[in-house]
Structures are given as C-alpha cells and as structure tokens.
Amino acid sequence: MEIPKHIIGELKKAGKRVFIQFPEGLKSKEIQEIAKSLEKEGFECVLCVERTYGACDVRDMEAKRMKCDVILHVGHVDFGVKPEIPVVYWEYFIGSDPVPIIEKELGKIGKYKKIGLVGSIQYMDKLPEVKKYLESKGKKVFIAEVEGVKYPGQILGCRLKAGKVIEGKVDVFLVVSAAKFYGVGLVLNTDKPMLTVDVEAKKLTNVDDEKKRIHKIIAWNKSLFKDARKVGILVTWKKGQLVLPYTIKKHLEKMGKEAYILAGDELTQEKILGLKLDFLINTTCPRVGTDDTERYEIPMLNWDQAVRA
Numbered sequence: 001m002e003i004p005k006h007i008i009g010e011l012k013k014a015g016k017r018v019f020i021q022f023p024e025g026l027k028s029k030e031i032q033e034i035a036k037s038l039e040k041e042g043f044e045c046v047l048c049v050e051r052t053y054g055a056c057d058v059r060d061m062e063a064k065r066m067k068c069d070v071i072l073h074v075g076h077v078d079f080g081v082k083p084e085i086p087v088v089y090w091e092y093f094i095g096s097d098p099v100p101i102i103e104k105e106l107g108k109i110g111k112y113k114k115i116g117l118v119g120s121i122q123y124m125d126k127l128p129e130v131k132k133y134l135e136s137k138g139k140k141v142f143i144a145e146v147e148g149v150k151y152p153g154q155i156l157g158c159r160l161k162a163g164k165v166i167e168g169k170v171d172v173f174l175v176v177s178a179a180k181f182y183g184v185g186l187v188l189n190t191d192k193p194m195l196t197v198d199v200e201a202k203k204l205t206n207v208d209d210e211k212k213r214i215h216k217i218i219a220w221n222k223s224l225f226k227d228a229r230k231v232g233i234l235v236t237w238k239k240g241q242l243v244l245p246y247t248i249k250k251h252l253e254k255m256g257k258e259a260y261i262l263a264g265d266e267l268t269q270e271k272i273l274g275l276k277l278d279f280l281i282n283t284t285c286p287r288v289g290t291d292d293t294e295r296y297e298i299p300m301l302n303w304d305q306a307v308r309a
Ligand code: SF4
Pocket: 053, 054, 055, 056, 057, 156, 157, 158, 159, 241, 284, 285, 286, 287
C-alpha cells in the first residue's frame, strides 16, 4: 500500500529516524514494504515487534532509547495519550468493499428497518457507501458523530459512544470490521441485536451467542470472587492503559484479601505462573477482563465488575 503524501510530510517535519508500531496483521508482508518505501524517502526505520493492539500503546520511551525522532503508529488514530516524542497516526484504510458482502447477505437484515452503522477505523472510508446502499434498499441508517472520535461511526474495542448515542433510535447495529472483536465489544453493552459485517471472512455474523457465553463467564467469576483469598492485580505500564493500582490494593485488603500488584507490559498466564493466586483483578485493557479471560487459568474480573460483585 502506498504511504499517503501527508503522512510522509508529517514524518519529515519530525525528523529522520522512524519507530514504527503496527498491528499484528501487517507483520507478514506489508510492514516490510512500508519500511522500504520510507527508506527510499530517506528515513531510517525501526520496526517495533512488540504487539501493538491500539493507540493506547505508544512506545515513546522505547523509541527514545532507540534514538528515533518520531513514531509512526499504523492502523490507529490518536487515543489521547500524551507522548514524549511526536507520533504520526496513519489509519491504514484496507480498501476492501463491504457492500457486496451485505448485498449477498441482505436477507439477514431484512426484518430490520432502522440500522445503526458503526465500524473499526480501517473501514471508516467505506461507511458512507454502506449507508448509501442500505438506503437504496429502503432502510433508515444512523451514523453518529461524537466528540473526541475522528470519524463518524467509529468505535474502538473500549470506546463505544458512536454506537451508544444512537442505541435508542435503531432496531439493529451493523458493525463493519474484520472478525468479531468490535461487534462483541458493542453487543456486551447494548440490548439491541447486532450483526458484524466480517470483511475478512466475507459474511454477516451474529454475535449474540458470544454475548451469552461471556456474560455466563463474568457471572461465574463474580460468584468466585467473594471467596478469593490471594488476589493479583494486573497492571500494565502501557501509556494509555495505565491505572495506578494502590487504592484498589487497599480496597481489596479491607475486604480481607491478600493482594499483590503485578506490573508488566503485556500480562500473560505464563508470566504469573507460580505465584499461586486464586483470583485476578484486571486494570489493563478492559477487554482482557471480559472476552479474554479464558487465556488465564485463574478466574478474573475487571475492577469495575469486582466492586459490583
Ligand atoms: S484499551 Fe484495549 S480496546 Fe481500548 S484501544 Fe487499547 S487495546 Fe483497544
């Protein structure tokens, strides 16, 4: 994919050495092409091979240690993190057209009249075309513009306002993204039906079963939390996810629990193996404590779920 001229221009203003953060999906091929194109423009590139799930993760300290002038954050938009060196965000629109997929599976939307349209950043350039198509089929389509979000209809895994503000007006949500991560995020926070236009798998997917499954796990973990004695508090030092855990620890101790603060970059089951904990409280990405709990052998809740348990 060609690097847009304005991105090259912004990078040139910031310096010569570029620290590149990118989603896992681009690792196989595209990211090397991007680095090569930048080198042809006179830049020196460092590819950050640590996983980058969102713009909550800005590795300015690492980039500084590598003596880079600027970070190129691919596939994300500004999350509001205050970095110590300039960051250029490149949305990286995928270019795949979701309309033929919707056209093929229109029967699944048939009974709904009013549609709330949202999507992930990579498909934001396609939402107007999807809206136009659905309107040509007699649907009323809502796309919300919300403050602090760059594109109308854009949702993140943890920021769902573009869906929430139109919830009362729509019969169904249509989420344009790859796989079901974004659809699951929204379906867990709404009672409205939800269909994901999975642009990679080229089909419309219903994520309601996933919602039931995750709610069951959360309910089960809440029941286990009451009797948990030895609790680990998962904390990440990723800039946009960091929550200082000291009050949470005191709160847990007041509840009669033995609590430990476990800090790292990306927390995993392997990293906490051997600590013999019987419960985890997650303060990192909120999706870890909802639909990612099965990666851990120990039951887990997000802190806000635990205080309501
Ligand atoms: S906190 Fe989690 S869901 Fe939110 S942007 Fe970061 S990785 Fe995505």
